[in-house]
Amino acid sequence: MRISDLLDIIENQGKGVRSYIECARICQERINEKPEDAASYYLLKIAANRFVDAYDDQPLLSNLADSEFLNFKNYVDQLHAAEQEADPAMKLSTLNRVAHEIANHKLLRSAV
16 A cells, blocks of 8 residues: 555545544554654644544534545645655655644634
């Protein structure tokens, strides 16, 4: 499984909370199976769990689910590119940038 396959899981399961729970579970497995990319999977696990924490107890509007999916996709795309990078400094820079983006992303509550 590639890191980009996480996006297929979310899309195939309708971009809902359960799909992010599955992604977090897979990320935890990958942390243990692929230690050279553990930091990337750990960051995505945090992002997925933040989504679950924010939306598990309320209705999730489709436009909000789509918007949050695009944020998650942005993280995955950056980390996937970092996996291919040979320069350790560039990998670290990408990890730091994505960690900053995840930490500062405000998850909006549904207005339902």
